[in-house]
Amino acid sequence: MVSQYMKGDVIDVRVDLGLGDGKFRALTCDLTKEYIAINGDYRS
Numbered sequence: 724m725v726s727q728y729m730k731g732d733v734i735d736v737r738v739d740l741g742l743g744d745g746k747f748r749a750l751t752c753d754l755t756k757e758y759i760a761i762n763g764d765y766r767s
Contacts, residue, residue, distance in 0.1 A: 728734070
């Protein structure tokens with residue numbers, strides 16, 4: 724079920740911190756397995 728959802732073009736993530744109403748929208752372009760593997764090796 725989750726794997727099918729993650730293959731969609733739009734993924735909705737909701738977080739409730741109990742601090743009132745607010746919204747944030749982020750647009751990304753590349754969160755593929757390869758991208759994460761390459762960039763996960765960098766250390767700052």
